[in-house]
Amino acid sequence: MAPSENIVSLRDVSVRYGRLLALEGVTIDIPCGSLTAVLGANGAGKSTLLRAILGWMPLAAGEIRIGDAHPQHALPRLAYLPQRHAIDWDFPITVRAVVEQGRYPALRPWQRLGRRDREGVDRALAELDLGPVADRQIRRLSGGQQQRVFLARALAQGADIFLLDEPFAGLDLFATEELTHIFRSWEEQGRTVLAAVHDLHLAGRVFSRGLLLDRSLVAAGPLAAVLTEANIDRAFRTGHCVHAD
Amino acid sequence: MLIVFSDFFLSPFRYAFMQHGLLSALLLSLSGGLLGCVLVLRRLALMGDALSHSLLPGIGVAWLLFGPSTPALFAGALFAGLLTALGSALLSRLTRVKEDASFGSLFIIFFGAGVALLSRLPTRLNLSHFLFGSILGVSAADLKLAAATSGLTLLAFLGGYRSILLETFDPVFHRAIGGRGGLVHVGVLALTVLNLVAALQTMGVVLGLGLFLLPAVTAYLWCDHFGRMLGLSVALAMAGSVAGILLSYHAGLASGASIVLCLGAFFLLSALFSPSHGAAGKFIGWVRDRRHASHFT
Numbered sequence: 001m002a003p004s005e006n007i008v009s010l011r012d013v014s015v016r017y018g019r020l021l022a023l024e025g026v027t028i029d030i031p032c033g034s035l036t037a038v039l040g041a042n043g044a045g046k047s048t049l050l051r052a053i054l055g056w057m058p059l060a061a062g063e064i065r066i067g068d069a070h071p072q073h074a075l076p077r078l079a080y081l082p083q084r085h086a087i088d089w090d091f092p093i094t095v096r097a098v099v100e101q102g103r104y105p106a107l108r109p110w111q112r113l114g115r116r117d118r119e120g121v122d123r124a125l126a127e128l129d130l131g132p133v134a135d136r137q138i139r140r141l142s143g144g145q146q147q148r149v150f151l152a153r154a155l156a157q158g159a160d161i162f163l164l165d166e167p168f169a170g171l172d173l174f175a176t177e178e179l180t181h182i183f184r185s186w187e188e189q190g191r192t193v194l195a196a197v198h199d200l201h202l203a204g205r206v207f208s209r210g211l212l213l214d215r216s217l218v219a220a221g222p223l224a225a226v227l228t229e230a231n232i233d234r235a236f237r238t239g240h241c242v243h244a245d
Numbered sequence: 246m247l248i249v250f251s252d253f254f255l256s257p258f259r260y261a262f263m264q265h266g267l268l269s270a271l272l273l274s275l276s277g278g279l280l281g282c283v284l285v286l287r288r289l290a291l292m293g294d295a296l297s298h299s300l301l302p303g304i305g306v307a308w309l310l311f312g313p314s315t316p317a318l319f320a321g322a323l324f325a326g327l328l329t330a331l332g333s334a335l336l337s338r339l340t341r342v343k344e345d346a347s348f349g350s351l352f353i354i355f356f357g358a359g360v361a362l363l364s365r366l367p368t369r370l371n372l373s374h375f376l377f378g379s380i381l382g383v384s385a386a387d388l389k390l391a392a393a394t395s396g397l398t399l400l401a402f403l404g405g406y407r408s409i410l411l412e413t414f415d416p417v418f419h420r421a422i423g424g425r426g427g428l429v430h431v432g433v434l435a436l437t438v439l440n441l442v443a444a445l446q447t448m449g450v451v452l453g454l455g456l457f458l459l460p461a462v463t464a465y466l467w468c469d470h471f472g473r474m475l476g477l478s479v480a481l482a483m484a485g486s487v488a489g490i491l492l493s494y495h496a497g498l499a500s501g502a503s504i505v506l507c508l509g510a511f512f513l514l515s516a517l518f519s520p521s522h523g524a525a526g527k528f529i530g531w532v533r534d535r536r537h538a539s540h541f542t
Binding site for chain 1: 286403404405406407408410411413414415417418420421422423465468469470471473474
């Protein structure tokens, strides 16, 4: 599916951490069904941008609009995938139990998973090839499988927009290729992915679009047009110490 | 044979004080076993330890103000525990000191103040009674408090199981789906303080946390499923309580210490012999890997 409407639009968005300006006057449009890399140096505001879209950061200025004219996208669901180091891999939990968490928002606290919920979980497990390891504890998986568990949870959530924080960090070559393949197939299916990525070379291989941040927006659009020498020089020349991305 | 069994296991419970002690320990095993899992998985075990020590000055102040009234002593302990939790949260947010260090500093100040206060009390009350507990003195009021605390904790876990699981496993996701993480965190801390206060009579401030942490950390060595870990932790806490009370009766030991020793034995045996997460299992895996590797060299 070719990207058409913009499913996320930011207009003149600024975000502050106390007195420090983490994002300044950012205006961008994310087309529906696009695969977009959020690029920039440490402290350039990559994670802050994702958090602002999730509604976790109060905006100092500007507005963020989520959704487009498509009837199913009036209130699109957002899924956030944490960084790998934020997860306790020794936690006593199986792959299936993590993916089931994606159904929790649709259930009352005491309500058990119904047939449709279980089918959704099974579909997400099957799509990401996790069926054979569904009953394994999450430590007993390869790096790629561990990353796919959280993608499957987002699928089970029925998300339309996937916000990922450094999804390739700590993955070996094989797992990186695997994840690349998943993102490409999602792009073909019209799913919107927005991922903070620090590796420009990797971003160039995987993503079709990019937005380069230096607290303010340096460039946005097709990746080849974003990653020019002049833009990279502008985004990475200055050091930052706003917060660890 | 039957007589020996009856003498050893049943005869101690002919006495009302032993029945009270057992019931109190079983009730607290239920809530302690549940809460302990959250403390262990959220790496709050040492914080719980600090919290338990900080109850002491509350008891001392309450005694000075109101005399030996059980409700006043428990209210004092509860107040001191909440003050430590709140104080350290404020210290870590308002100063450069991190939360573990602020907890560590506050609890030792509170504990020192508690020992000083209790040693100056104009009574023949034994300080060790509050430090290590005494099963002989479990009154009907203590039992009611234990039942209420245990019931409240069980209700919180039944009603908030998914929130507790998500907040313990992935607080960021919990927040992303609209969960109230702060409420779960504060709720767990408040229930911990309440349970420590309720365990005061049977286990004492120093040993009370043993009933929470030891079964939970033992269950952690056996389970790969959160729900099963909760269940095993409660079962171990109950088994350890019964074994500990019997040991206490037959060997003439302090009840809190006996319970902690039994639970400690479960933990040490599991740490050594749990096939998947214990030291022996890891050692066997290491030897197997080395042998496997030597075939290729």
